[in-house]
Amino acid sequence: MQSLIKKSGLLFWILFFATLLAIPYLITGEYYMRILILSGVAALNALALDLLIGHVGALSIGQAAFWGIGAYTSAILSTQLGIPFWGTIPVAGLAGGISGLLLGLPALRLAGFFVALVTLAFNLVFEVVIINWRSMTGGFHGISGISPPSLPVVGVFQSKVPYYYLLLIILVVVVWFCKKYTSSRTGRALAAIKEDRVAAETFMNTYYYRLLTFAISGAISGIAGGYYAHFNLYISASIFIVLASIMILAMVVIGGSGTIGGPIMGGVFLTILPEFLRVADEWRLVIYGALLLIVIIFFPRGLHGIYIVIKERVLLPKTKTPYFKA
């Protein structure tokens, strides 16, 4: 009986990945593909932020700044130096990572509120700098004419399809990395820190682990930013605002923080949701705020938590164990 459950679990994942690979053939229309790709980018940002929220326990309201740093790095390298996608992405990730490190240095020495405050301030300062540093960033007009990626066999990316597969690969790599990271020694250290920082401080340097995670979080968002720049081919300051950071926070919380599936679900859900709310577009942010509030109070484990509950109540009771009444 147990093995049947395990096999149906494996079957689920096989079907899931097959569907993911087949999506460009199932979904027609550049518009829907774009939504899907944007939700993938959102999922990357959410994963990055959840490393901070769910594993370090630090609330960051500035993730969009790392995203923006990556995007602008890629955009500037591409338009001013003609460096192709494959060259700008690592630099974008590096820029994000260094920013995360620099921001974490002062922020992590202080209590939770101050981390939130410093990241918020960083995002605001980033906005102002981008708008005013016109020579580098194009100010309000942004940067356009970013070159799309190109591959030897595929050629220059024309439609959304190659972008989609590229994003899928990036997501798989990032998810694999996050899984490895959170179950490694470092990951276990983070879990201890999150549980009881004072106790953990007695036998490890918590500052180092938290700082490292800050840098990694920044790097992942930086890569997401670089990808976004080469996908959208145009970026401007209005994308990487504090509101975007709050949205990413909402994705993490609503999806379920502390897990891998949660932020991804949250990212996809909150990117796709506006499409269904077209009718009430002005209410969009109010709905998000209300959703976030309701989730944090009543469903702290988010969508992922609901999924786990469904899995355990509905699916697993089929196995009868002596002390469990289904």
Next chain:
Amino acid sequence: MFVQQLLNGFIMGNTYVLVALGFTLVFGIVDIHNFAHGELYMVGAFAVFFFYKIFNIPFALSIFLGMIITGFVGVLFYLVGFRPLRKAPPVATLISSVALMLLASDGALLAFGADPKYFTTSYADKILRFGGLTLSLQRLLIVIVAVGLVLLLNLFIRRTRMGMAMRACAQNRQAAGWCGINFDLISSVTFGISGALAAAAGGLMVPMTGAEPTMGMGALLKAFAVVILGGMGNVPGAIVGGYIIGFSEALTVATIGATYKNVAPFAIILLVLIIKPSGIFGQKSSVKL
């Protein structure tokens, strides 16, 4: 001219004191960092606007009513966003306050539209001149109201039973409970007061900056600067800090120029966090963990 700038700084400082006081009271007594505090400032501004401009209620009464309404909104924030999370980890409270901030500012955007709403009072026309400085009665009012409210607050906290209970909660919440103090009630009252103070500041500023849905964030950041400078949870610190921030802003405008006006609070936050994070009067325990 320079002294005129300093005077302006002093006047602005009064509003910062009011907003910061509410925030620091909530932290000191209820132990919550309320990211949505700026929204109370915004709600207060709109409330006063409606009472004065739409319902034609006399200005002083409008401010008073605005304070009452916003006080209730503050209590509402507490009941909806913070009270359910009293057993949850502190991160949840922060997230909840961010959610409230989003709800409030975009709810206001939806309800009132993005255009700033202004009114002018008859006090704006009466100008006082002394020693080469000009000051409209409207701006003098800001000082009078702020100072008056601070004195009232001081009396309330020092001389009333409720105030004593609030101080007890700030010192040792558990022991206060053993003395029969209802922490829930005290929390509500504190949130109400913080809303009322922010509303007074917001209402007084409408003639100058107008009432618009996004004004909360700016007020919140100024409040952050003040309480970080003065010490988190510290009332005299909030007062001193408020005036310092007001003056530093005015000095920035007078020396470097108006474009960098909003940089001064950030710079001060950064400096304080690097040099002495607990602020002028604060204790380390409220800052480090």
